[in-house]
Amino acid sequence: MFKKILLPLDGSKLAEQVFPHIAKIAVNFDSEVTLVSVCEPEESEYGHVCRLYIGSETEKFRGIIDKAANVKVSQAVLEGKAAEKILEYARGNGIDLIIVSSHGRSGVSPWSLGSTVNKILHKVGVPLIIVKAKEKADDTAESTLFNRILVPLDGSPKSAMVLPHVIELTKKIESEVVFFQAVEAGHHIHTIGGLDYIPFKDRDLDKMREKAEVYFNEVSQDFKDTKAKIKYEFRFGDPAKEIIKVANEIDASMVALASHVHSGIESWFYGSVTNKLLQSTTKSVLLVSSHDNKG
Numbered sequence: 161m162f163k164k165i166l167l168p169l170d171g172s173k174l175a176e177q178v179f180p181h182i183a184k185i186a187v188n189f190d191s192e193v194t195l196v197s198v199c200e201p202e203e204s205e206y207g208h209v210c211r212l213y214i215g216s217e218t219e220k221f222r223g224i225i226d227k228a229a230n231v232k233v234s235q236a237v238l239e240g241k242a243a244e245k246i247l248e249y250a251r252g253n254g255i256d257l258i259i260v261s262s263h264g265r266s267g268v269s270p271w272s273l274g275s276t277v278n279k280i281l282h283k284v285g286v287p288l289i290i291v292k293a294k295e296k297a298d299d300t301a302e303s304t305l306f307n308r309i310l311v312p313l314d315g316s317p318k319s320a321m322v323l324p325h326v327i328e329l330t331k332k333i334e335s336e337v338v339f340f341q342a343v344e345a346g347h348h349i350h351t352i353g354g355l356d357y358i359p360f361k362d363r364d365l366d367k368m369r370e371k372a373e374v375y376f377n378e379v380s381q382d383f384k385d386t387k388a389k390i391k392y393e394f395r396f397g398d399p400a401k402e403i404i405k406v407a408n409e410i411d412a413s414m415v416a417l418a419s420h421v422h423s424g425i426e427s428w429f430y431g432s433v434t435n436k437l438l439q440s441t442t443k444s445v446l447l448v449s450s451h452d453n454k455g
Contacts, residue, residue, distance in 0.1 A: 161189075161256060161257075161324070161325065161328045162185055162189040162191055162256065162257050162328065162329075163189065163190075163191055163192060163256060164191065164192050164194070164253065164254050164255050164256050164257070165182060165185065165186060165191050165192070165193045165194070165255070165256075165257045165258075165259060166193075166194050166196060166246070166249065166250055166253075166255040166257070166258045166259070166286075167182055167193060167194065167195045167196065167221075167258075167259050167260075168196045168197075168198065168242070168246050168258070168260055169195060169196065169197055169213075169214065169217055170197075170198075170242075170261075171197070171213060172261070174261055174293035174294075175260075175261040175293065176217065176220070176261075177261060177291065177293045177294065178259050178260070178261050178291045178293075179220070179221050179224055180224065180302060180303040181259065181289070181291060181303045181305040182221070182259055183221070183224050183225055183231075183303070184303040184305070184306070184333065185257070185329075185333075186225065186229070186231045187225065187226055187229040187231060188332035188333055189332060190229075190230040190231065191231060191232075192231075192232040192233075192234070193221070193231065193232070193233050193234070194233075194234045194235065194236055194249075194253070194255075195214055195217055195218050195221060195233070195234075195235045195236075196214070196235070196236045196237075196238060196246065196249060197210045197211075197213055197214035197217075197235075197236075197237050197238070198210075198237075198238045198239075198240070198241075198242040198245050198246065199237065199238070199239045199240075200240070200241065200242065210237045211237050214235045214236070214237055215235060217235075218233060218234075218235040221233060236249065246258070250286050255286055256286060256287070257286065257287050257288075257289065258286050258287070258288050258289070259288075259289045259291065260288070260289075260290055260291070261290075261291050261293045262290050262291065262292050262293055262444075285449045286449075287325055287446065287447065287448045287449075288446070288447045289305075289414075289444065289445070289446050289447075290444060290445045290447070291305065291444045292442050292443060292444050292445075304413050305413055305414055305444055306329060306330075306333045306334075306335045306413065306414065307335060307336065307413040308335065308336045308337075308338065308410060308411060308412050308413050308414075309326060309329075309330075309335055309336070309337050309338065309412065309413065309414050309415075309416050309446075310338050310340055310393075310403070310406065310407050310410065310412040310414070310415045310416070310443075311323070311326055311337060311338065311339050311340065311415075311416050311417070312340050312341070312342075312399070312403050312415070312417045313339055313340065313341055313375070313376075313379065314341060314399070315341070315371075315372070315375050318418055318450040319417070319418050319450070320379070320418070321418045321448055321449075321450045322416050322417055322418045322446070322448045323379065323382065325416070325446065325448055326388075326416050326446075327382055327383060327386055327388075330383065330386035330387050330388035331385065331386050331387065332387070333387065334387040334388075334389075335387065335388050335389070336388070336389045336391060337383065337388040337389070337390055337391070338390075338391045338392070338393055338406075338410055338412065339376045339379060339380070339390070339391070339392050339393070340392075340393045340394070340395075340402075340403065340406055341372045341375075341376075341393075341394050341395075341399075342394070342395040342396065342397055342398070342399040342402035342403070342406075343368055343372075343396060343399065344396070344397070344398065344399075345359055345360055345365065345396040345397065346358050346359035346360050365396065369394055372392075372394045373392065373394070376392045393406055393410070403415065403417075407443045408443075412443055413443070413444065414443060414444045414445065414446055415443050415444070415445050415446070416445075416446040416448070417445070417446070417447065417448070418447075418448050418449070418450040419447055419448065419449050419450050
């Protein structure tokens, strides 16, 4: 599942902050890591600079890999529009994980937000880790990306499509995994006067909480043979807002979620949730497509 990893780099120092995280995955899964630089059409005359840059970064990355590890490191220079070329390379080379930094030349890497994320998820179906880079890098090169993973679930098969990836990670890497669900404490109904909000009764709220706990217990059984320590969080409120709030409260190191989740936040998770989550939180994000569409 994490055998071939693609790391697009855009020339910024902040982008290099993903190195320790990729190294941790690569060493544990004997991965093949390819570092890629994309020269945009208007930069084609500077192709030699791209090649020098990616060569230098590849050597830096090799330097932090344990020499005893069975990790293959390679490099590639692509020419064209970044999003298109990254997708093309991923398709043609069997890439099964892409890792990007959320910062780039203009503060946000051009291939880490918006439509390009959707292209990677929904056209290639490749899981994507977006690492929130910091203006000032930590002094330690030790990866903390997997220390505490928040996993929003709503009980649907689509939201559960993130679970195999989290299970695979925690088979090799110790982590605290926090299952999370939030539901609205009421619902809107059309009345003569317009749209009214009707709170659920206490007994209905209790049933929702109990149903979530049963589901969480069922899901946790799949983590028996992993190094994960499982916890649960359940809240009433706007699901999208609660994800961000709880991620901060528990000091999650990463939020792992499928690209489509219902329970009132379906539209969030197709496009806008990615942007909102990345721009509203300091947390890194693992996004997994809930589609098997490879075309």
